[in-house]
Amino acid sequence: MTSATLETPALPSAIDPAPRPRRSTLSKLLRNRSALIGGIIVLVFVLMAVLAPILPIADPLKSNFLAIRKPPSELYWLGTDELGRDQVSRLFYGAQASLLAGIVSVMIALVVGIPFGLLSGWYGGWIDIAISRVTEAMLACPFLILAIAFAAILGPSLANAMIAIGLSAVPIFVRLVRGQVMSVKAEDFVEGARSVGARDMRIMFVHVLPNTLSPIIVQATLFMAQAIILEAALSFLGLGQQPPSPSWGQMLNVAKNFMEQAPWMSVAPGIAIFVAVLGFNLLGDGLRDALDPKES
Secondary structure, eight states, X not given: OOOOOOOOXXXXXXXXXXXXXXXXXXXXXXXXXXXXXXXXXXXXXXXXXXXXXXXXXXXXXXXXXXXXXXXXXXXXXXXXXXXXXXXXXXXXXXXXXXXXXXXXXXXXXXXXXXHHHHHHHXXXXXXXXXXXXXXXXXXXXXXXXXXXXXXXXXXXXXXXXXXXXXXXXXXXXXXXXXXXXXXHTTSHHHHHHHHTTOOHHHIIIXXXXXXXXXXXXXXXXXHHHHHHHHHHHHHHTTSSSOTTSOOHHHHHHHHGGGTTTOTHHXXXXXXXXXXXXXXXXXXXXXXXXXXXXXXX
């Protein structure tokens, strides 16, 4: 009797390589140089705003009539304004107004725009028609003019300027969310949720909304740059931050009267607005690439 031999399965001549893992969003974001630069710029301005009360800088509201319109020097790095106030301190505290306006206005636009966009895209019919017509009417008005109109109705203050900017941006997010919902609601997982008896509200907020967050996050980041410009514009026109509280737009409004005598008064806030807007735009573009599922 011959002994039974154990047969070992033949090894495949070539092993299929494991699927290449998709890079995480953070990894892709860090590999994007422009996004990294934008993130650093945004972080710098956030630190300016947060650390302004802690740093050993002058009181932005304290006047010094012996140092009116002093040029940049070792004592006053960016010079002084028409009341002798230090431009460095007003620049740092002005970052608080600009970033606060951007954050609050974006939150207002999201809180109002997302529900209307969900309802419009999910239900369609007369609900979609009504919301779309109002959205199109608001979009027909130039963005800045619409913000100025809201700010003029509400009254001049930073809080009202933030509300005006947020309400002006609502149509942008309504249209974005509506389009994303109309695309996602036809997916199989939505039909599966329906088949097990899930209600519309649960499907919209648990299944549909999370799958539309990527473009919403990108749009919110890009809108931060627009909000900073709008806050500066409203403050420049006297509809935003009110004196003596510092704001970049308000600083430019004062500086325009002293362009020949003290040109340095307009340089710091102008550059701050430009760099902050550039930082948010670069970060937003980087987020768009990092959150794009087509990018490996």
